[in-house]
Amino acid sequence: MALLTPALATVLALFIYPMLRSVAGAFAEGDRGDAYAHFGKAIELYSGDMVFTLLIVSGSTLAIGALALTIAGYLTLGNTPWAVAALRWLYRWPLFIPFVVAAQCMRTFLAKNGILNNTLDTVGLIDVANASGLLDWRGIVIAFVWKQAPFAALLVAGAMASLDRSMIDAARNLGASRFRILYDILLPQVRPTLVVALVLSFVTMMSVLSVPLMISGHSPTMLTVDMAFRINSYGDYGTANALGVISYLFTAVAAWAYLRHGIREGSAR
Amino acid sequence: MLFRTTTIASILTIAFASSACAQGRVTLNVITAGDTNMVDYVKDFLGPQFEKLNPGITVKAVGTGPGDAGSQKILEKVAAQKQAGSSAWDVDVAVVHQKFAGQMVEQGTLARYLPQLPNAGMVTSVTARNALGYNVDGYVIPMFQSQTAIAYNPAVVKNPPRTYDDLVAWAQQNPKKFGYNGIKGGMSGVAFVTGWMYAYTGSADKLMAGPYDAATKSSWGPALARLKEFNRVVTLTAGNAGTLDMLNRGEIAMGPVWVDMFYTWKADGKLNPNTRLALIGPGMPGQPMYYVIPAKAANADAARKFVEFATSPKVQAEGIVKRFNWYPGIDAKHLKGQLDEASWNKLFVDVTPEDLAAKAKPLPIAPYFNDILEAYERQVLN
Numbered sequence: 001m002a003l004l005t006p007a008l009a010t011v012l013a014l015f016i017y018p019m020l021r022s023v024a025g026a027f028a029e030g031d032r033g034d035a036y037a038h039f040g041k042a043i044e045l046y047s048g049d050m051v052f053t054l055l056i057v058s059g060s061t062l063a064i065g066a067l068a069l070t071i072a073g074y075l076t077l078g079n080t081p082w083a084v085a086a087l088r089w090l091y092r093w094p095l096f097i098p099f100v101v102a103a104q105c106m107r108t109f110l111a112k113n114g115i116l117n118n119t120l121d122t123v124g125l126i127d128v129a130n131a132s133g134l135l136d137w138r139g140i141v142i143a144f145v146w147k148q149a150p151f152a153a154l155l156v157a158g159a160m161a162s163l164d165r166s167m168i169d170a171a172r173n174l175g176a177s178r179f180r181i182l183y184d185i186l187l188p189q190v191r192p193t194l195v196v197a198l199v200l201s202f203v204t205m206m207s208v209l210s211v212p213l214m215i216s217g218h219s220p221t222m223l224t225v226d227m228a229f230r231i232n233s234y235g236d237y238g239t240a241n242a243l244g245v246i247s248y249l250f251t252a253v254a255a256w257a258y259l260r261h262g263i264r265e266g267s268a269r
Numbered sequence: 270m271l272f273r274t275t276t277i278a279s280i281l282t283i284a285f286a287s288s289a290c291a292q293g294r295v296t297l298n299v300i301t302a303g304d305t306n307m308v309d310y311v312k313d314f315l316g317p318q319f320e321k322l323n324p325g326i327t328v329k330a331v332g333t334g335p336g337d338a339g340s341q342k343i344l345e346k347v348a349a350q351k352q353a354g355s356s357a358w359d360v361d362v363a364v365v366h367q368k369f370a371g372q373m374v375e376q377g378t379l380a381r382y383l384p385q386l387p388n389a390g391m392v393t394s395v396t397a398r399n400a401l402g403y404n405v406d407g408y409v410i411p412m413f414q415s416q417t418a419i420a421y422n423p424a425v426v427k428n429p430p431r432t433y434d435d436l437v438a439w440a441q442q443n444p445k446k447f448g449y450n451g452i453k454g455g456m457s458g459v460a461f462v463t464g465w466m467y468a469y470t471g472s473a474d475k476l477m478a479g480p481y482d483a484a485t486k487s488s489w490g491p492a493l494a495r496l497k498e499f500n501r502v503v504t505l506t507a508g509n510a511g512t513l514d515m516l517n518r519g520e521i522a523m524g525p526v527w528v529d530m531f532y533t534w535k536a537d538g539k540l541n542p543n544t545r546l547a548l549i550g551p552g553m554p555g556q557p558m559y560y561v562i563p564a565k566a567a568n569a570d571a572a573r574k575f576v577e578f579a580t581s582p583k584v585q586a587e588g589i590v591k592r593f594n595w596y597p598g599i600d601a602k603h604l605k606g607q608l609d610e611a612s613w614n615k616l617f618v619d620v621t622p623e624d625l626a627a628k629a630k631p632l633p634i635a636p637y638f639n640d641i642l643e644a645y646e647r648q649v650l651n
Contacts, residue, residue, distance in 0.1 A: 045647060045651065107507065108514075113520050213508070217458075217505040218505050219650045226453075234643075
């Protein structure tokens with residue numbers, strides 16, 4: 001208990017207390033004396049943004065899963081040692097770059113006359129005059145996937161490395177393709193790790209303000225931008241808190257998936 | 270924050286005490302809200318020059334931090350001294366944001382000092398009389414005026430727009446070539462929208478000067494519908510810097526910017542040097558910061574001398590215009606002889622003093638300001 005107290009106190013003071021205050025703030029009575037007024041306003045003005053946020057974050061999560069599996073699969077099954085070594089060295093770099101820096105880099109990389117389009121133009125693949133920039137929802141997804149896929153790949157590759165190689169070798173001897181081995185033999189065994197990586201990525205992406213703010217000026221936008229706007233422009237903590245509670249509900253679904261997996265894992269042992 | 274307030278208070282106390290002790294010497298306490306550049310401006314630029322001209326006066330510069338929070342601290346400090354019934358307050362000159370001046374006048378903590386200054390006649394801006402709906406006539410002198418305007422690439426825009434109508438017509442002929450940052454990505458976009466409302470709601474004067482009437486916003490429908498239509502043919506940029514970035518890369522050819530930011534980027538080589546500015550009619554908003562003198566400033570005479578010096582054409586030209594790329598707080602026409610040709614051309618060729626006098630507007634009073642933002646969210650974004 002003595003060992004637990006500092007950790008518990010930190011969680012209570014820095015997470016539980018602010019969360020309770022935020023929930024209380026969301027239900028605080030506004031001018032109209034209505035406890036749901038803030039939620040009414042949040043839904044009236046930002047329901048489009050809620051759907052947008054869910055689509056962006058869910059879509060990014062799926063893409064992160066696919067990319068992480070591909071990277072981890074190649075690290076485990078690749079036949080070209082130098083390529084595997086190069087990938088192993090390269091893929092972790094985005095882990096060390098903060099979201100705000102990633103967003104700033106994407107601003108110049110993905111713009112209409114940015115590095116990406118100009119490079120493609122030089123190679124002759126596109127004509128930059130007719131090209132469009134990717135600084136909208138696509139830019140947000142690209143930044144999220146670029147930043148979070150290495151994290152998921154790191155966990156999944158670790159799980160794959162600890163598997164018994166004899167199964168892979170046996171499948172190979174029987175003539176299975178590498179895709180077949182990845183899909184039928186590796187994936188089922190690393191699925192719990194993959195789910196954990198994706199749930200953590202989902203929750204992280206829900207909370208990022210810098211990426212949507214810096215990459216896309218379009219509407220709809222993500223809920224974090226709306227929360228910042230309510231506070232900075234109107235000093236309206238009530239509606240911002242209501243939006244926060246709605247975000248909590250979204251992540252609660254992810255947390256529920258995470259816990260369900262944890263319990264199943266625990267009981268299996 | 271408590272620490273900072275205490276530090277400021279103790280610095281001021283020491284400063285005041287030492288000034289009282291030193292016989293015949295006056296220590297002038299100048300407190301300024303805003304970023305460190307504001308403190309440096311008083312400490313390194315204004316202070317030394319003023320001390321040279323006025324032997325026996327020492328200028329002490331203290332900063333209270335950027336943004337509204339900085340002005341809030343000044344307001345609270347002065348109000349506390351009034352409440353305590355103190356007869357000699359230890360703030361001689363303060364620099365505050367526009368939003369706070371009206372409140373300070375209402376609290377009775379400011380001196381009506383402008384009529385006593387010889388250069389009172391040079392203070393002609395509307396913002397010197399009206400601070401977001403409050404009558405502040407005589408209590409404030411704008412230190413500078415920051416202003417929004419339309420930046421454009423003359424290679425693409427042959428005839429720069431002179432009004433919002435021109436701009437709308439141009440944007441329709443050149444789809445996606447006008448860009449602005451909406452209302453959630455910074456103040457230059459908010460200013461553009463505010464200017465739009467001044468142009469198309471027919472209630473510009475009411476929005477700027479009040480009185481507030483909650484029913485006004487019900488008449489904004491057509492203006493907002495038009496703005497929604499307009500948004501279909503423009504590019505939405507990511508922030509104040511996003512507009513300048515896209516302008517620089519040639520992705521858009523026109524967009525609203527803060528004038529001082531525009532010139533600073535140009536000087537830093539971050540913007541195409543050919544890019545130019547136009548202040549379009551009926552007008553676009555900007556905002557000043559004010560020099561104020563508390564009602565019972567301990568050194569009121571020296572304070573008035575200091576503000577007179579700081580708002581003299583020479584100082585406004587050298588300090589405000591040349592060093593900071595802001596527009597002067599006093600009428601710009603008095604600066605012409607004080608500036609070298611290059612500096613004058615930089616700031617006043619595209620946007621002339623006459624443009625500023627006619628088309629530089631204040632922001633709306635606070636309740637209308639919020640109404641405009643929320644109406645935009647409700648009717649343009651949804």
